[in-house]
Structures are given as structure tokens and as C-alpha cells.
Amino acid sequence: MLSTFALDTQVIKKGLCTGCGACQGMCPYWGSKDGRTICYFDCERHDGRCQAFCPSMPTDYKALREKFFDPASVIPEMGPFKALYVVRAADASIREGGAQHGGTVTALLEFAMKNGFMDAAVLGGEDEKGNPAGVFATTVEEVRKASGSKFKIPPTLATLNKALAADEYQKIGVVATPCKAKAVYKMKSKPLPERDNNADNIGLVIGLFCGWGLEWDGLTELSAKTTGGEKVSHSDILPSKYHSMEFTTTSGTKSVDLDEVLPLVRDVCKTCDDMTCEFADLSVGGARTGDGWDVDKGWNQVIIRSEKGEELFKAALEAGVIEIRKTPEGALEKIKVASANKKEKAKEIS
Amino acid sequence: MEWTLTANEPGKVCLMQGNEAIVRGALEAGINFASSYPGSPSSQVLGMLGNVAEERGFYAQWATNEISALQGCMGASFANARAICIMKQNGLLVSADALFCGVQGGVKGGLVLITSDDPDAHSSTNEFDSRNFAPAAEAIMLEPMTMQETKDMIPYAFELSERHHQLVIVRVTTRICHGRGNVVLGELPEKAHPIQAVDEWDRMNCVCYEHQATLNKLKAVQEEFENCPFNTYQGPEKAEKLIITSGTGKLYAKEAISRLGVAENVGLLALGTLWPLPEKTITSYMKEAKEVLVLEEVDPYLMTQVEAIAGRYGLNIKFSDRGTNVGELSPDEVLKAISALTGAAIPEKRVKQNEQGEKEPLIRRELTFCAGCPHRATFYLLKKALRSEKIPGISIGDIGCYFMAGGEAGFFGYQVCNAMGSGINVAQGLGQLTSYGLNQKVVTMCGDSTFFHTVMPGLLNASYHNSDMLMIVLDNSATAMTGFQPHPGTGITAMGKTVEPMSIEAICLAMGCSVTIADPFDIENTQQILLDLLQQKGLKVLIMKQPCATLKSKQGGPKKTVRVNPDKCLGDGCGCDKFCSRVWGCPGNSWDFENGKAVIDPVSCVGCGVCAKLCPAGAIEVEGGAEE
Numbered sequence: 001m002l003s004t005f006a007l008d009t010q011v012i013k014k015g016l017c018t019g020c021g022a023c024q025g026m027c028p029y030w031g032s033k034d035g036r037t038i039c040y041f042d043c044e045r046h047d048g049r050c051q052a053f054c055p056s057m058p059t060d061y062k063a064l065r066e067k068f069f070d071p072a073s074v075i076p077e078m079g080p081f082k083a084l085y086v087v088r089a090a091d092a093s094i095r096e097g098g099a100q101h102g103g104t105v106t107a108l109l110e111f112a113m114k115n116g117f118m119d120a121a122v123l124g125g126e127d128e129k130g131n132p133a134g135v136f137a138t139t140v141e142e143v144r145k146a147s148g149s150k151f152k153i154p155p156t157l158a159t160l161n162k163a164l165a166a167d168e169y170q171k172i173g174v175v176a177t178p179c180k181a182k183a184v185y186k187m188k189s190k191p192l193p194e195r196d197n198n199a200d201n202i203g204l205v206i207g208l209f210c211g212w213g214l215e216w217d218g219l220t221e222l223s224a225k226t227t228g229g230e231k232v233s234h235s236d237i238l239p240s241k242y243h244s245m246e247f248t249t250t251s252g253t254k255s256v257d258l259d260e261v262l263p264l265v266r267d268v269c270k271t272c273d274d275m276t277c278e279f280a281d282l283s284v285g286g287a288r289t290g291d292g293w294d295v296d297k298g299w300n301q302v303i304i305r306s307e308k309g310e311e312l313f314k315a316a317l318e319a320g321v322i323e324i325r326k327t328p329e330g331a332l333e334k335i336k337v338a339s340a341n342k343k344e345k346a347k348e349i350s
Numbered sequence: 351m352e353w354t355l356t357a358n359e360p361g362k363v364c365l366m367q368g369n370e371a372i373v374r375g376a377l378e379a380g381i382n383f384a385s386s387y388p389g390s391p392s393s394q395v396l397g398m399l400g401n402v403a404e405e406r407g408f409y410a411q412w413a414t415n416e417i418s419a420l421q422g423c424m425g426a427s428f429a430n431a432r433a434i435c436i437m438k439q440n441g442l443l444v445s446a447d448a449l450f451c452g453v454q455g456g457v458k459g460g461l462v463l464i465t466s467d468d469p470d471a472h473s474s475t476n477e478f479d480s481r482n483f484a485p486a487a488e489a490i491m492l493e494p495m496t497m498q499e500t501k502d503m504i505p506y507a508f509e510l511s512e513r514h515h516q517l518v519i520v521r522v523t524t525r526i527c528h529g530r531g532n533v534v535l536g537e538l539p540e541k542a543h544p545i546q547a548v549d550e551w552d553r554m555n556c557v558c559y560e561h562q563a564t565l566n567k568l569k570a571v572q573e574e575f576e577n578c579p580f581n582t583y584q585g586p587e588k589a590e591k592l593i594i595t596s597g598t599g600k601l602y603a604k605e606a607i608s609r610l611g612v613a614e615n616v617g618l619l620a621l622g623t624l625w626p627l628p629e630k631t632i633t634s635y636m637k638e639a640k641e642v643l644v645l646e647e648v649d650p651y652l653m654t655q656v657e658a659i660a661g662r663y664g665l666n667i668k669f670s671d672r673g674t675n676v677g678e679l680s681p682d683e684v685l686k687a688i689s690a691l692t693g694a695a696i697p698e699k700r701v702k703q704n705e706q707g708e709k710e711p712l713i714r715r716e717l718t719f720c721a722g723c724p725h726r727a728t729f730y731l732l733k734k735a736l737r738s739e740k741i742p743g744i745s746i747g748d749i750g751c752y753f754m755a756g757g758e759a760g761f762f763g764y765q766v767c768n769a770m771g772s773g774i775n776v777a778q779g780l781g782q783l784t785s786y787g788l789n790q791k792v793v794t795m796c797g798d799s800t801f802f803h804t805v806m807p808g809l810l811n812a813s814y815h816n817s818d819m820l821m822i823v824l825d826n827s828a829t830a831m832t833g834f835q836p837h838p839g840t841g842i843t844a845m846g847k848t849v850e851p852m853s854i855e856a857i858c859l860a861m862g863c864s865v866t867i868a869d870p871f872d873i874e875n876t877q878q879i880l881l882d883l884l885q886q887k888g889l890k891v892l893i894m895k896q897p898c899a900t901l902k903s904k905q906g907g908p909k910k911t912v913r914v915n916p917d918k919c920l921g922d923g924c925g926c927d928k929f930c931s932r933v934w935g936c937p938g939n940s941w942d943f944e945n946g947k948a949v950i951d952p953v954s955c956v957g958c959g960v961c962a963k964l965c966p967a968g969a970i971e972v973e974g975g976a977e978e
Binding site for chain 1: 733734737738740761881922923924925926927928929932933964966
């Protein structure tokens with residue numbers, strides 16, 4: 001079967017496309033608009049990288065995990081595990097800028113780039129028109145500009161693919177949601193050794209906790225309705241007991257009932273069984289420790305998964321760019337429960 | 351050939367194309383006025399007339415459409431001018447209202463309408479048989495069978511037209527227009543036909559009380575046609591087996607009769623007067639016949655008429671035909687039909703064979719845009735834009751070179767194509783439904799010549815009713831499909847005069863449309879413009895400006911050299927898969943089978959360099975040439 005046809009019929013038409021961008025940026029046949037993956041023209045290859053990298057094509061994820069992580073470290077509910085920390089950026093300007101919660105990802109990226117852990121980074125950000133897009137950052141300033149959660153999932157891996165093909169940077173860090181991270185590890189496993197698109201240039205992977213992504217059109221409409229069309233600088237989903245989503249603009253923060261948001265959840269996200277981004281060197285999410293939202297909202301929690309992840313985290317901690325507070329008892333258990341919950345729901349749907 | 355067209359050497363034998371024979375016939379008739387809209391197979395006629403118009407003292411014009419052309423001729427006829435109007439089959443339909451009314455109004459100076467049919471639709475969207483129009487319009491119709499007849503029939507038609515104060519249609523087909531044959535020249539008149547003042551009480555009105563008078567004219571013409579030299583018969587005096595034909599069928603039948611050796615026992619009645627039919631003449635042959643074979647292409651026009659005649663005269667005849675109403679007649683088909691009629695065996699055929707004794711196959715030529723054609727870029731961008739929509743947008747085509755965009759050449763770039771100027775109207779209808787539940791973008795397109803031809807009223811309608819759609823004007827500064835005839839946007843006339851060109855942009859603005867101008871070769875920007883325009887509600891006009899590649903190469907000048915760097919070329923590898931030659935599909939982008947790499951065909955390539963912008967590996971390099 002043609003690879004373009006396989007992806008179209010087995011992934012896109014079945015509603016399984018995550019919009020991650022792994023199929024894009026390598027050829028003239030694939031592209032995207034408003035979060036939709038589009039095949040412009042058919043390619044006649046049957047063994048395209050598009051198909052090989054797609055996280056929604058049939059994949060033996062257990063084997064993939066064993067290839068990159070210590071099997072003994074795996075916790076069934078949440079994947080490879082070395083440690084859990086409650087963390088925030090030490091620099092208040094990061095936390096109070098556009099960053100999500102504690103600004104840990106931004107702080108780690110900036111530190112990694114300054115200290116040779118990465119020479120560039122690919123992350124979700126915005127294009128010049130303000131639409132969600134992959135960002136290829138080679139400076140700390142560019143990283144800072146892209147900080148903050150998007151909830152619209154941009155095809156970030158298209159940007160990664162282009163950066164890899166250019167072969168100008170050899171330690172490209174990636175900030176990825178679980179679906180994207182799966183694709184990144186598929187790329188790293190070199191399913192097509194002859195055509196690996198310089199996968200060795202992929203550096204540290206910083207995973208992001210993810211409940212779900214939202215449909216672009218619907219979210220645009222909802223935020224416009226909620227804010228009266230003002231530009232949203234920041235948005236967040238509050239802990240479940242608040243049952244709401246917040247949009248922050250220059251004139252303040254407005255919230256909307258989660259019941260208006262949930263219908264916008266992308267279908268494919270309902271089939272996802274990974275909340276904590278199990279394929280990553282370390283994974284970062286909003287803190288949900290039981291200490292209460294007033295405390296937690298300025299903090300992240302970080303799961304260390306690999307030695308490389310641990311190395312970066314410790315160096316950053318030592319350098320004082322991040323700070324930790326005591327991990328409350330039961331925090332790990334809370335993550336396990338939430339994560340197992342997502343796995344259960346995904347199983348029900350698929 | 352033009353030296354022949356105006357050479358006053360009666361008796362001289364010249365090898366002429368049918369279209370040239372029409373021109374020569376018109377000159378020998380001393381025409382005063384000629385008007386046409388181009389369309390294959392008769393596109394060349396007015397171009398040639400325009401070139402000699404000044405020398406021969408008459409007026410020639412490319413009208414914006416066929417109905418303007420025909421009604422212009424009617425105006426000229428009212429002042430006793432001899433006027434000739436040339437159009438293709440579809441043009442006859444465009445001018446139908448004028449024709450049907452014109453027949454009831456009658457004419458003063460001779461008015462000859464040439465309609466060229468294209469059986470098999472070699473250069474048309476459809477095949478159509480204009481013969482049926484003659485009885486429907488109650489008009490006179492002639493059809494020549496050879497180049498000589500074509501030339502001779504034009505002055506005859508003018509005289510006939512003036513004798514009966516009625517316009518005369520001369521129907522020709524592709525084989526006549528594009529075929530060649532010997533023509534003996536007649537005399538060119540010293541002066542053009544005299545123009546006369548229009549009297550206060552002269553009338554050319556279409557009014558119902560003229561209907562009987564119109565029918566009376568036909569009766570008189572029918573009487574005349576019983577002795578018309580363009581109706582011929584060959585064969586035994588009393589033929590039990592009779593062939594009735596017209597047009598191309600005559601020569602095919604003559605050849606078949608000779609090859610089958612049946613000249614003694616089969617009669618061949620070839621009719622040059624298609625309406626009214628010489629009923630008495632036909633009956634005189636049919637009443638001797640037991641079997642009649644009617645040879646004609648496309649509609650069963652003659653068959654229906656001769657069967658009716660047989661019925662009126664109570665003749666018991668077995669009728670047969672070629673067995674289909676589709677496509678052109680072929681010599682083989684005629685041979686088979688006459689063999690079946692006469693029982694004569696078909697002689698063995700001589701087929702050109704190669705050394706291995708196999709039939710040499712003809713290389714299949716794909717229907718595609720020329721190398722460097724701006725339409726390819728437009729449809730590439732359009733396809734991407736339409737596919738970028740949540741539900742892919744709807745695309746409506748129109749008539750011109752870009753008709754080919756419906757196939758591979760234009761990435762299957764439209765879904766509906768009706769008649770010339772139809773795109774705007776079809777799209778307008780769809781565009782009104784976006785407020786009634788149709789959740790798709792609607793796009794249509796037209797060329798610059800088509801814009802002037804029939805799009806303007808439709809655009810006005812769409813604008814007035816603010817249809818939610820995008821109209822793309824593919825402005826390549828040419829009537830390219832038919833051979834670069836001047837149109838109102840070109841600033842030149844059929845007689846070579848420079849005039850003020852009409853601005854499509856200004857016309858659209860005057861019609862209240864929002865207008866954007868883009869260059870299809872500016873791939874990145876124009877793609878964004880297209881995507882953005884699709885997001886806007888209401889009627890948008892996008893003028894894609896880039897001259898026709900053929901027009902540019904006609905103008906000459908240094909062309910850029912385009913090359914593939916084989917070290918960078920990904921060939922059929924993942925990441926490209928022969929994108930340039932397989933998908934982009936420009937004839938300039940070829941494939942080197944030996945090395946498995948892309949290659950530029952330097953003969954076809956016009957140096958536009960668009961493929962270099964699209965090559966995913968940046969392997970196509972452009973050098974030299976004039977600055978844009």
C-alpha cells in the first residue's frame with residue numbers, strides 16, 4: 001500500500017492522527033493547517049518515513065521502551081521511573097512570564113542550551129501570525145518566547161524533521177507531548193536505517209504531562225467568546241475540583257466551565273493511554289500534590305526517567321536555576337491513580 | 351500562403367487548407383465585413399482575413415463572443431454589406447438567439463455564417479452536430495465536401511443569401527478545416543460589394559407575422575436546391591443499393607467504392623445542401639433503391655430526414671447506417687459499411703510494420719500544459735489550498751487551456767465544467783448555499799479571453815448577490831488555446847491596430863468585486879494569498895497574472911538555464927519520489943532512467959524556474975537569462 005494512502009486510511013480517516021507532525025517536513029506530500037494533517041499529493045513509495053514515524057501506526061511500544069529504558073525501572077501506571085520532584089524555576093521572571101506553573105521546562109531548556117546539554121531545541125510555540133507552530137530555538141531568547149502551554153497541538157515534529165535534515169545541530173532537544181514523544185523515540189529507533197533523517201542528532205527529550213489536546217477551530221471560538229476576542233497570553237486547565245479552564249489576557253483572567261471545553265477534546269486524545277509522557281528523559285507536568293492549588297499552581301512536578309535526564313536535572317539544580325520543595329507524601333500515588341485512570345479510559349474507547 | 355489568398359490569378363491551382371479555402375472564397379465574394387470569435391477547427395479563418403483586410407478594403411474583427419460577432423454582421427448586412435461570421439459548434443449555440451431571430455428578420459447584404467463542427471471533439475469539450483440547427487432555426491444550410499467546394503461555396507452562399515434575403519449557414523468539420531486539397535482560384539472582384547444607405551423604412555425585425563414569409567423563402571430555396579451543383583450523384587442510373595452522404599462521407603465512400611470494385615452496382619448521392627433538402631432529387635434516387643446506406647457522423651440527421659421522405663412517398667426501403675452516433679467517420683468504417691451493403695469482400699489492408707513485423711505503436715501523448723505554463727502553478731497552489739480546508743473545497747472549471755486541469759495536468763483541479771463562461775455561474779449557485787448549510791469553500795476560474803467572452807454578466811450577477819466564492823482569473827495575456835488571437839485585454843485588433851487594452855481589474859472593481867492580484871510563480875506568497883482569500887466571506891476575485899509560456903517564448907530573449915544537480919537530487923527516494931517529473935509534471939522535468947535521477951529536458955524547458963522553487967532537495971539550479 002502507498003504510504004500516503006496507508007496513513008490517510010488507517011490514521012487520518014480513522015480519527016487517529018495526533019497532528020504531531022512526524023510525517024511532515026521531509027517531503028512535498030505532507031503538510032498541515034489548523035492542526036489538521038494534510039496529504040497534498042500521493043507519493044508512490046510503500047516504505048515512507050511518514051508511515052514509519054507515525055505514532056498512530058501499529059507499533060510495538062513495549063519493545064521500543066526496552067530499547068531505550070531500563071525495564072526494571074518501569075512502573076506499570078507511569079512508565080520508566082527514577083525519581084519524582086516538585087520543582088520550579090528559580091528565576092521568578094520565568095514563572096511570572098508566559099511559562100506554565102513553575103516554569104521548569106523553560107528553565108531546564110535555557111540551562112541545557114547554555115551548558116552544552118543541547119545545542120538547539122524544538123518546542124511548541126507560535127508562528128509570526130500567532131498560530132500554534134513548531135519552533136526551532138537556537139538561543140535562550142527563542143526558548144523564552146515559546147514558553148507556556150498551548151492546548152492546541154502544533155505539528156512540532158515537522159520542525160524537528162526539517163532541523164534534522166539540515167544536519168546543522170547535533171544535540172537537538174525536543175519538548176514533546178506523549179504522542180510526539182512516542183514518534184520521537186520511533187525516529188530514534190531508526191526503523192529505516194538507510195533513511196534515518198539524522199536521528200542521532202536528536203538530543204534530550206523533555207516530555208510534557210498531557211490530559212488531552214483540543215480542536216483548534218473550537219478552541220479559537222471558545223477563547224474568543226470567553227475573552228471577547230482579546231489576545232490570550234496564557235491558558236490553563238485547573239485541577240479537577242475546579243472543573244474549569246482559564247484564559248488570561250491583558251485585562252485579566254476569565255474562566256469557562258469545563259463542560260464547554262470537553263466537547264473540543266480531539267478524538268484521538270480519548271484513545272491515548274499516556275498521561276505522564278512515558279517516552280522521555282524526564283517528564284514535566286503541573287504539580288498536583290495535595291497541598292492545594294494555591295500552593296501547587298506555581299510549581300511543576302518532574303519525573304526523572306533516564307540517566308541523561310537525571311544528569312541534566314541535577315546539574316540544573318546544582319546551578320540553582322531550578323529549586324525543589326519537599327515532595328509531599330502521596331504525590332506519587334496521586335500521579336499513579338490519574339495515569340491509570342487515563343489508561344483505563346483509553347482501553348474502554350479503543 | 352497569404353500570397354495565394356490575395357493573388358488575382360484565376361485558374362491557378364493551389365494546395366489549400368480548408369480554412370484558407372474559406373478565406374479565399376470570402377475574398378472572391380468581395381466581403382465588406384468579417385467577425386468571429388476563435389474556436390477550433392476554424393480559429394485561423396479570421397486571423398487570415400484580418401491580415402488581408404486592409405489590402406482588400408474590408409473590415410475584420412475578433413468579437414468578444416459569437417453572438418456579438420453574428421449581430422455585428424447583421425448590422426453590416428443592413429447597409430447591404432456582405433458579411434461573414436465564423437464560429438465553432440459551441441459558438442453557434444452561444445449565438446443561437448441571434449440566429450433564430452435573425453432568420454425571421456431576414457437580411458439585406460449577403461450574410462454567411464460559417465459553423466465548424468468538431469466530430470470526435472479533437473479540440474473541443476464535446477462533439478455536437480450543428481446540422482440540426484438548420485431545421486430548428488428554419489435556416490438555410492450548406493456543407494462542402496472538398497477544398498474546392500469550400501472555396502466555391504462561399505461566393506455561392508452570398509449570392510443565395512442575397513437572392514432570398516436570408517442568412518446562409520455553411521457547415522464545415524475538422525477534416526475540411528484542417529485538411530488540404532487542390533483549389534482552382536477564381537477571380538477577385540475589383541471592388542468590394544457596394545455599401546448602401548439604410549432607408550428610413552427598411553426593416554430587419556424578428557416578428558411573428560414574418561414567420562410564414564420565412565417558410566416561403568425556404569420553399570423557394572428548396573426549389574433552387576433541386577438543381578444545385580453541390581448535390582452530386584455517381585453510379586448506375588437505377589441503383590438498387592444507394593448511399594446517401596454529405597461532407598467527409600463523400601470522399602471516404604468514393605474511395606471505398608473503388609477499393610471494393612462496386613462502382614457498377616451502387617449509387618452515391620452526396621448532398622451539399624443540408625437544409626432545405628432537395629426532396630424531389632432524393633426521392634428520384636430512393637424510389638429505385640431497395641437498400642439505402644446513410645453515411646454521416648454524429649447525429650442521425652440525414653437518416654431521420656430521408657426516412658421521413660421515404661415515409662411520405664410510401665417507399666419500402668431497408669435503411670442502414672454506420673452503427674453509431676459517436677465520433678468521426680473513418681475510411682475503415684465506411685469500407686465495412688459499404689462491404690456489408692454490397693456483399694463485396696474487403697481487400698487486405700496494408701499496414702506499416704517495423705522490422706520485427708509488428709505494427710508500430712503510436713506514442714501516447716498526454717494531455718498536459720506546456721512547459722512553463724502558469725496554469726500548472728495556479729492549479730498546484732489551488733489543489734493545496736482546497737485540500738487545506740477541513741472539508742476540501744469545491745472547484746468549478748471553465749473553457750480554455752485550463753480545461754485540461756480537470757485531469758492529471760492540473761492535479762484533477764476542478765469537478766464541474768459546463769460551457770464557456772459557466773464556471774462563474776455554477777460557482778455562484780453553490781456560493782449562495784453557504785448560508786444554507788453548505789460548509790465548503792467554492793472556487794471557480796476563467797481565462798482572460800473567457801472573462802470577456804461570457805464571464806462578465808455572470809460575475810456581475812455573483813457580485814450583485816454577493817455569492818460566497820472565489821473567482822480566479824487566469825490572466826495569461828492571451829487567447830492561448832486557439833492560437834493567440836487578440837482579445838480586448840491585449841491592446842491589438844484583428845487588423846493589427848493598437849488600441850487601449852481593457853483592464854480586467856478595473857472591470858471587476860467597477861462590478862463591485864474585491865480584487866487581489868498575484869503571480870502564480872511566486873509560490874510561497876501566492877499560496878498564502880489563496881489560503882487567506884478562502885477564509886474571507888463573500889465574493890473575491892483573484893487575478894493570477896503571468897504571461898503564457900508560449901507567448902513569452904514567441905517574444906524571444908535569453909532564457910534561463912535550468913539544471914538538476916544529480917548529487918543533491920533524491921530521485922525516487924523517500925522525501926521526493928520523482929516529485930518534479932511525476933507530480934509537478936512539467937514537460938521540461940524529465941527522468942533519467944539510467945541513473946535514477948531527475949533531469950531537465952533542455953528542448954522543452956522554457957526556463958521559468960518554478961520547479962527549482964518546489965524541488966524538496968534544492969537540487970534544481972537556475973542560471974542566466976533576463977531579469978524578471
